[in-house]
Amino acid sequence: MTAGRDVLTAADLRARIVGGGDSGAVAGGQILPGPEPAYGDHRLNPDLITHVAKSPGREAAVLIPVVDHPAGATVILTTRTRSLRKHSGQIALPGGAVDPTDDSPEAAALREAEEEIALSPALVEPIGRLPRYFTTTGFRITPVIAIVAPRFELTANPVEVEDVFEVPLGFLMDAANHRQESRIFDGITRHYYTMPFGERFIWGVTAGILRTLYERYYA
Numbered sequence: 547m548t549a550g551r552d553v554l555t556a557a558d559l560r561a562r563i564v565g566g567g568d569s570g571a572v573a574g575g576q577i578l579p580g581p582e583p584a585y586g587d588h589r590l591n592p593d594l595i596t597h598v599a600k601s602p603g604r605e606a607a608v609l610i611p612v613v614d615h616p617a618g619a620t621v622i623l624t625t626r627t628r629s630l631r632k633h634s635g636q637i638a639l640p641g642g643a644v645d646p647t648d649d650s651p652e653a654a655a656l657r658e659a660e661e662e663i664a665l666s667p668a669l670v671e672p673i674g675r676l677p678r679y680f681t682t683t684g685f686r687i688t689p690v691i692a693i694v695a696p697r698f699e700l701t702a703n704p705v706e707v708e709d710v711f712e713v714p715l716g717f718l719m720d721a722a723n724h725r726q727e728s729r730i731f732d733g734i735t736r737h738y739y740t741m742p743f744g745e746r747f748i749w750g751v752t753a754g755i756l757r758t759l760y761e762r763y764y765a
């Protein structure tokens with residue numbers, strides 16, 4: 547584990563998104579969707595483009611919860627419960643499927659974060675979106691970037707979450723901590739990003755979404 551780039555703050559992230567005039571930022575109290583470039587698992591696996599394009603797609607949303615600590619911003623991540631049928635034991639951002647009752651991806655991400663780790667929506671300020679991230683499993687994920695006031699008390703829902711922890715934003719936004727690795731799935735080699743953090747192994751979709759945040763605002 548490397549120390550990461552200089553300490554990054556939530557105020558700096560806000561300035562990069564809102565002050566930079568990003569079309570995925572807040573405008574007039576509304577979150578405006580940004581452009582839809584091709585982000586997703588297929589960026590490192592070009593052979594998946596046809597598969598992703600043909601997928602019916604299921605809408606989902608995740609929260610990128612950036613905690614406004616005075617000593618430097620962190621990102622809240624979770625470890626999924628090992629008894630889950632899919633992606634058990636993997637590190638994830640709070641989130642899930644967008645329900646018909648959700649008014650927006652922001653509403654879905656906030657609801658899921660409250661259900662999974664008891665993060666009160668009153669402490670969360672969405673400030674922008676990343677482009678949707680397309681997965682090989684058919685999800686079209688809208689990552690919602692938010693600033694979190696550091697007054698929370700988190701409780702993991704054991705049905706979904708085994709552990710909750712924070713990683714410095716400066717570590718995650720340092721390209722020196724990003725690796726490209728590969729595994730064979732169903733006889734096919736698949737490539738993906740990883741961001742090992744001590745004993746935590748951040749990889750796959752979560753690492754891909756965090757890499758997108760880096761490419762858009764810190765590269």
